[in-house]
Amino acid sequence: MTAVAAEKYHGTENDFIVVAADAPVADRAAFARTHCDRETGVGGERTGADGVLFLDLDPSASPVRVTMTLVQPDGSIAEMCGNGARITATWAARETGAREVIVETPAGDRHAVVRNEGVTVEMGRPSFEPADVPLARDAGGPLIDTPIEGLTVTAVNTGVPHAVAFVDDVDAVDLTAVAPPVRHAAIFPEGANVTLATRVDLDDDAVEGAPGAPEAYRQRTYERGVEGETLACGTGAVAVVAAARRTGRLDTEGPVRVSPPGGDLVIVVPDDGPATLTGPVEREFATELEVPE
Ligand SMILES: N[C@@H](CCC[C@H](N)C(=O)O)C(=O)O
Numbered sequence: 001m002t003a004v005a006a007e008k009y010h011g012t013e014n015d016f017i018v019v020a021a022d023a024p025v026a027d028r029a030a031f032a033r034t035h036c037d038r039e040t041g042v043g044g045e046r047t048g049a050d051g052v053l054f055l056d057l058d059p060s061a062s063p064v065r066v067t068m069t070l071v072q073p074d075g076s077i078a079e080m081c082g083n084g085a086r087i088t089a090t091w092a093a094r095e096t097g098a099r100e101v102i103v104e105t106p107a108g109d110r111h112a113v114v115r116n117e118g119v120t121v122e123m124g125r126p127s128f129e130p131a132d133v134p135l136a137r138d139a140g141g142p143l144i145d146t147p148i149e150g151l152t153v154t155a156v157n158t159g160v161p162h163a164v165a166f167v168d169d170v171d172a173v174d175l176t177a178v179a180p181p182v183r184h185a186a187i188f189p190e191g192a193n194v195t196l197a198t199r200v201d202l203d204d205d206a207v208e209g210a211p212g213a214p215e216a217y218r219q220r221t222y223e224r225g226v227e228g229e230t231l232a233c234g235t236g237a238v239a240v241v242a243a244a245r246r247t248g249r250l251d252t253e254g255p256v257r258v259s260p261p262g263g264d265l266v267i268v269v270p271d272d273g274p275a276t277l278t279g280p281v282e283r284e285f286a287t288e289l290e291v292p293e
Contacts, residue, residue, distance in 0.1 A: 086121055170196045
């Protein structure tokens, strides 16, 4: 049995196994299915992971470049992952000493800056265009506050598709029950992540890790590829702010604090530039993982 070097990281509790792209893992989907399993996968504080990041570093480039391939627990490959990009930039910074990193993803190149107080990734411009989300051909236009399978959703692509629903209290919703019909709705030919958001009053909620963010939302996301709720989702946090702006719920580009169960993220969605995602990253441990036959 072959084993490969691996590390475990998390960004606001969205946790990933990191493996060098040249490691001898012929069947990446089988590797992810095995080691991400929440009951029998990689050990640590939480067993398993939300995915495996296969990283290919070019330390000679200026800024350094790293190609990120996220293989999810169901074996699928995601085009983008906000928290994964923050982890990738941190990993590249540890390997090279560089603070500025270009993360190459199937959704495009993402510029990242690694600071002690948090990692910021440029996330591209959110798009509501039906072809970009993508929506089914007969959708008839962008999906803005539209009833879909029991939720009122706004569909936006922030690197991956999200169906965002604003609700009175994210904690009062049985996400595992309401999300799957939306995630699999025919209007989303490639599926969608399902993200719930609730505006919160900062007077009632401490502003840790988000100095200067006068607006705040709580967030929960049911992720495609994980097929369950994760403790944080970076593309989902950007989707919350983009959808809040597009639907007239928010009249600032940010910074906006978005808090999934795993911690606080800071989001900016400008009118005429890429959105940014900022938040903490932690390296948990290094290990060796067996490559399934
Ligand atoms: N957790 C991620 C998003 C990962 C991709 C998603 N599951 C999909 O398949 O679209 C994030 O932090 O953005």
